[in-house]
Amino acid sequence: MNVKNVLKQTGFTFKKAFGQNFLTDESLLAGVVERSGVNENTVVLEIGVGAGTLTREIAKRAKRVVGYEIDKSLQPVLNETLKDFSNVEIVYEDVMKSTMQEIENKLNENYILVANLPYYITTPIVMRFIEEAKNVLAIVITIQKEVALRLVAKPKTSDYGSITVSVDAESDGEIIEYIGREKFYPVPNVDSAVVKLTLNRNKYQNLNPEKFKKLVKCAFTMRRKTLVNNLIKGYGLTREQAENTILSLGYDAGVRGEELSTQDFIKISNAL
Ligand code: SAM
Numbered sequence: 001m002n003v004k005n006v007l008k009q010t011g012f013t014f015k016k017a018f019g020q021n022f023l024t025d026e027s028l029l030a031g032v033v034e035r036s037g038v039n040e041n042t043v044v045l046e047i048g049v050g051a052g053t054l055t056r057e058i059a060k061r062a063k064r065v066v067g068y069e070i071d072k073s074l075q076p077v078l079n080e081t082l083k084d085f086s087n088v089e090i091v092y093e094d095v096m097k098s099t100m101q102e103i104e105n106k107l108n109e110n111y112i113l114v115a116n117l118p119y120y121i122t123t124p125i126v127m128r129f130i131e132e133a134k135n136v137l138a139i140v141i142t143i144q145k146e147v148a149l150r151l152v153a154k155p156k157t158s159d160y161g162s163i164t165v166s167v168d169a170e171s172d173g174e175i176i177e178y179i180g181r182e183k184f185y186p187v188p189n190v191d192s193a194v195v196k197l198t199l200n201r202n203k204y205q206n207l208n209p210e211k212f213k214k215l216v217k218c219a220f221t222m223r224r225k226t227l228v229n230n231l232i233k234g235y236g237l238t239r240e241q242a243e244n245t246i247l248s249l250g251y252d253a254g255v256r257g258e259e260l261s262t263q264d265f266i267k268i269s270n271a272l
Helices: 003-009 026-035 053-061 072-081 100-107 119-131 145-151 162-168 209-219 227-235 239-248 262-271
Strands: 043-047 064-068 088-091 111-116 136-144 171-179 192-199
Touching: 003 072, 026 053, 026 136, 026 171, 026 192, 043 053, 043 100, 053 064, 053 072, 053 111, 064 100, 119 136, 119 145, 119 162, 136 145, 136 171, 145 162, 145 171, 145 192, 162 171, 162 209, 162 262, 209 227, 209 262, 227 239, 239 262
Parallel strands: 043 064, 043 111, 064 088, 111 136
Antiparallel strands: 136 192, 171 192
16 A cells, blocks of 8 residues: 555645654564564554554554544545554544543553654653553554663663663563664654563562652752762752661662662662
8 A cells, every 4th residue: 555645645734743754664564563562362552543554564463453643634544544454443532631541441451552652742651651551561662762772771871761760660671673764754853763661560579659759750850969969859858867878778878860770769769
């Protein structure tokens, strides 16, 4: 199917505000779906269906696809590109305005999230599904390469930050593919990567979500500052209290958030 022709014939105009850069290379999309772990028993949630190119490759392999698309003007395009698939349901809504329960009710069983996400909702989507989703098995997202590197970064690197730790606490992450900007239509000004986050809710024992979240946020508030300095501000501790806590747990008084592993954050947050 020539999707570019369908877009032209239906008079579709691209909307930059919705992050509309579509992927049209069928073999590239097929590879992404295959590496996502989608098979004939899988239910898939797709966010941002676009012209339905990724949706078609998912629908060929999955049991069922529920796709969200904010832009109703894509309906004539999708009526054409998805006409051969009876296992696809498109919801023309802003996914950010739906509650997690509404989304998961539509899926009605465990599912994999597969999406080529618009840049402006990447972080909120990742954090929502990591923190709130009950039935998601894996999150496979095509996103800006720099953000992808942050999601899978190791401690003591410049990409390592609060999102890395938050995501690592609940999942196992890997980059499964790099996609150059020239593969998108229209061509954006950034390269992309496909990240697979396999949910692993029991990865760490003793994780208290409230305490953990508070410490991770606090530790990276001012990256260049030591953890002690961030604790003084974030927790209202005296320098002595903050230093004693850190030293008693076996850390150097000058340790910074970016040097700590997820396990370290759990240990310190539970002691505070
Ligand atoms: N999946 C298609 C592909 O791979 O070619 C399209 C990807 S394009 C990067 C992102 C899509 O997400 C666009 O079609 C855009 O209209 C849609 N979108 C943007 N914000 C959205 C939102 N809040 N809810 C649902 N869809 C959204």
